[in-house]
Amino acid sequence: MLFELERVTMSRDGKVVLQDLSASLPKGASCVAGPSGSGKSTLLRLLNRLADPDAGIVRYGDSDVRQRDPLELRREVCLVPQLPALLEGSVEDNIRFAAGLAGRDPDVPRLLDLAGLDRSFAARSGEKLSVGEQQRAMLARALALEPRVLLLDEPTSALDEEAREAVESTLLDLRERVRLSTVLVTHDLDQARRMADWVVRLDEGRLVAEGRVKEHLAV
Numbered sequence: 001m002l003f004e005l006e007r008v009t010m011s012r013d014g015k016v017v018l019q020d021l022s023a024s025l026p027k028g029a030s031c032v033a034g035p036s037g038s039g040k041s042t043l044l045r046l047l048n049r050l051a052d053p054d055a056g057i058v059r060y061g062d063s064d065v066r067q068r069d070p071l072e073l074r075r076e077v078c079l080v081p082q083l084p085a086l087l088e089g090s091v092e093d094n095i096r097f098a099a100g101l102a103g104r105d106p107d108v109p110r111l112l113d114l115a116g117l118d119r120s121f122a123a124r125s126g127e128k129l130s131v132g133e134q135q136r137a138m139l140a141r142a143l144a145l146e147p148r149v150l151l152l153d154e155p156t157s158a159l160d161e162e163a164r165e166a167v168e169s170t171l172l173d174l175r176e177r178v179r180l181s182t183v184l185v186t187h188d189l190d191q192a193r194r195m196a197d198w199v200v201r202l203d204e205g206r207l208v209a210e211g212r213v214k215e216h217l218a219v
Contacts, residue, residue: 001024001025001026001027001059002025002026002027002030002060002061002149002181003024003025003047003058003059003060003183004023004024004025004057004058004059005021005022005023005024005043005046005056005057005058005059006022006056006057006058006059007020007021007022007055007056007057008020008021008022008043008046008053008055008056008057008058009021009053009054009055009056010039010042010046010051010053010054010205011054012042016205017039017042017205018039018042018043018053018205019204019205019206020056020206021039021043021056021202021205021206021207022207023043023200023207023210024200024210025047025183025198025200026198027181028181028182028197028198029175029181029182029184029195029196029197029198030181030182030183030184030196030197030198030199030200031183031184031185031186031191031192031195031196031198031199031200031213032044032183032184032185032186032199032200032201032202033185033186033187033188033189033192033199033200033201033202033217034187034201034202034203034208035187035203036187037204038202038203038204038205039202039204039205040185040186040187040202041082041153041154041185043185043200043202044079044151044153044183044185045079046058046065047060047065047077047149047151047183048065048070048073048074048077048078048079048151049065049066049068049070049073049074050074050079052066060073060077075101075102075145075147076145076147076148076149077147077148077149077151078142078145078147078149078150078151079142079151079153080135080138080139080142080150080151080152080153080155081138081153082153082154082155082157082158083158084126084131084134084135084137084138085138086126086127086129086134086137086138086141087126088126088127089125089126090122090123090124090125090126091112091117091121091122091123091124091126091129091137091140092108092122092123094126094137094140094141095108095111095112095122095140095141095144096108096144097141098141098142098144098145099144099145101145102144102145102146104144104145104146106144108122109122111140111143111144112140114139114140114143114174114177114178115136115137115139115140115143115170115174116136116139116166116167116169116170116173117133117136117137117140121133121137130163131158131159131163132159132160132162132163132164132166132167135155135156135158135159135163135167136166136167136170139155139170139171139174143178147180148180148181149180149181149182149183150180150181150182150183151182151183151185152171152182152183152184152185153185154185154186154187155167155171155184156168156191157187168191168194168195171195172194172195182195182196184196189217192213192217193213193217196213197212197213198211198212198213199211199212199213199216199217201216
């Protein structure tokens with residue numbers, strides 16, 4: 001398994017968000033699905049130590065994530081947040097900033113291509129992009145770290161249908177071209193069916209179902 005959670009409990013502002021949760025996420029394309037407030041994004045943040053559980057263990061590969069240096073782990077297990085948060089400057093500036101954190105010299109045209117953007121976007125200011133374009137620029141920036149895992153927190157929730165389809169197409173194409181695993185958080189079960197092979201379903205911080213999408217999200 002890529003990730004394993006063993007009896008994980010997590011509270012925020014005095015409220016229990018995840019309760020005694022045990023679940024697994026294999027290599028490949030997984031998703032964490034459930035309604036708003038079910039603990040999906042909290043679970044995602046535990047996978048690269050943006051938060052640590054109050055109790056229980058989160059394993060990445062064979063080791064407890066708390067045994068890993070947080071910054072090193074976040075370069076290997078990279079989060080693409082729900083809302084784009086580009087730095088001031090051009091798209092290329094953003095990509096080069098991220099690559100510099102990992103000591104890499106990025107192939108900017110290739111990264112843009114992987115993220116579904118053409119080369120002209122390198123010089124564009126992030127603040128002048130549409131939200132869908134910003135989301136793909138965020139993806140290019142994340143790929144500059146050469147991660148093994150992408151954590152995708154509701155990456156299309158702020159997009160219209162056309163932009164959502166474009167981002168989904170980019171992510172599906174990326175799976176064919178780059179060997180990495182993805183963990184997608186979504187409240188949209190149709191999106192889970194389109195984008196993932198394995199699902200962990202949550203409701204009110206508890207596990208509802210876990211397994212192959214075609215078995216647990218049959219239409």
